[in-house]
Amino acid sequence: MAEELILLDDWLSMFGMRARIALAEKEIKYEYREEDLNNKSQLLLQMNPVHKKIPVLIHNGKPISESIIIVEYIDEVWKDKASFLPSEPYQRAQARFWADFVNKKIGDVGGRIWAGKREEIEAAKKELVEGLKELEKNLGDRPYFGGDTFGFVDIALIPFSTWFYSYEALGNFKVEAECPKIIAWAKRCNQRESVSKSVADEKKVYEFVEDFRKSQQLD
Numbered sequence: 001m002a003e004e005l006i007l008l009d010d011w012l013s014m015f016g017m018r019a020r021i022a023l024a025e026k027e028i029k030y031e032y033r034e035e036d037l038n039n040k041s042q043l044l045l046q047m048n049p050v051h052k053k054i055p056v057l058i059h060n061g062k063p064i065s066e067s068i069i070i071v072e073y074i075d076e077v078w079k080d081k082a083s084f085l086p087s088e089p090y091q092r093a094q095a096r097f098w099a100d101f102v103n104k105k106i107g108d109v110g111g112r113i114w115a116g117k118r119e120e121i122e123a124a125k126k127e128l129v130e131g132l133k134e135l136e137k138n139l140g141d142r143p144y145f146g147g148d149t150f151g152f153v154d155i156a157l158i159p160f161s162t163w164f165y166s167y168e169a170l171g172n173f174k175v176e177a178e179c180p181k182i183i184a185w186a187k188r189c190n191q192r193e194s195v196s197k198s199v200a201d202e203k204k205v206y207e208f209v210e211d212f213r214k215s216q217q218l219d
Contacts, residue, residue: 005030006058008044010037012200012208014107015067016055017159022071024194025150026078030057068099071155084152098138098145099156105131106160113167114209117218125171132179139181143188150192154185158195161186165202166209 007023007030009016023030035044035054047063048056057064057073064073075084085092109131112124135157139145145153164175164186176183189195213219 004058004060006033007031008033008035008041008047008056008058009054010035012205013054014159014163017162017199018067018155019055019057019070019074020198021155021158021194022074022084024198025084025155026074026081028074028078068103068156071152075152082149084146084155086146086151095146095152098135098153101131101134102153102156102160105134106157110160110163110167113170114163115212115216115218121171125167125173128167128171129173129175129178132175132182136179136181139185144185150189154189158186158189159199161189162199162202162205166206169206170209 005028007016007019009019009032011034020032033041033043035041037054040052044054044056045052047058048054048065051065053065055065055067055070057070059073059077064070071084085095106128109124109128113121113128116124135145142148144150145157161183168174190199
């Protein structure tokens with residue numbers, strides 16, 4: 001019996017991009033279903049009744065929610081391709097630490113820039129740059145956060161690079177000026193087909209942000 005794999009997602013979601021990149025890296029076929037987050041499907045509400053958010057990966061009728069958990073699930077179930085996480089327990093724990101750091105210091109803080117009030121953006125921008133600088137220190141001179149191998153932390157962070165343009169436009173700064181190694185790393189990641197075909201266009205993201213801010217009267 002063939003496996004059924006469905007991804008409930010929103011193309012502009014940096015969290016959904018994580019799942020798409022992980023699936024592409026493992027070369028897994030799946031059905032993509034775009035969700036209208038203003039009119040959520042019954043399937044989404046049924047499969048993620050607690051948070052009612054995307055992404056949700058449905059594997060043979062069973063839902064997996066939260067993007068980082070989805071990436072780990074994909075890694076554990078489809079083992080025929082290289083693992084996203086290191087084999088050594090300490091290194092694996094460190095990768096999970098930095099992925100959690102991305103959620104809190106890039107994801108949450110970035111949200112305060114693109115969806116925050118104008119007077120809140122400057123403080124959030126400073127916090128975002130601080131977070132990126134910490135990540136840059138951790139990256140060092142390695143090509144990827146996993147060393148020579150594209151892996152867990154890379155998948156966690158790279159979708160946010162498509163939102164850098166929006167952060168920069170709203171915060172009046174340039175990520176490359178503050179964190180050149182992060183931008184060089186992002187360009188390297190985008191040379192991978194799994195990334196380039198799975199992430200949203202930065203200008204489309206910015207159009208969404210502009211429309212959202214107008215609708216919420218944030219400017």
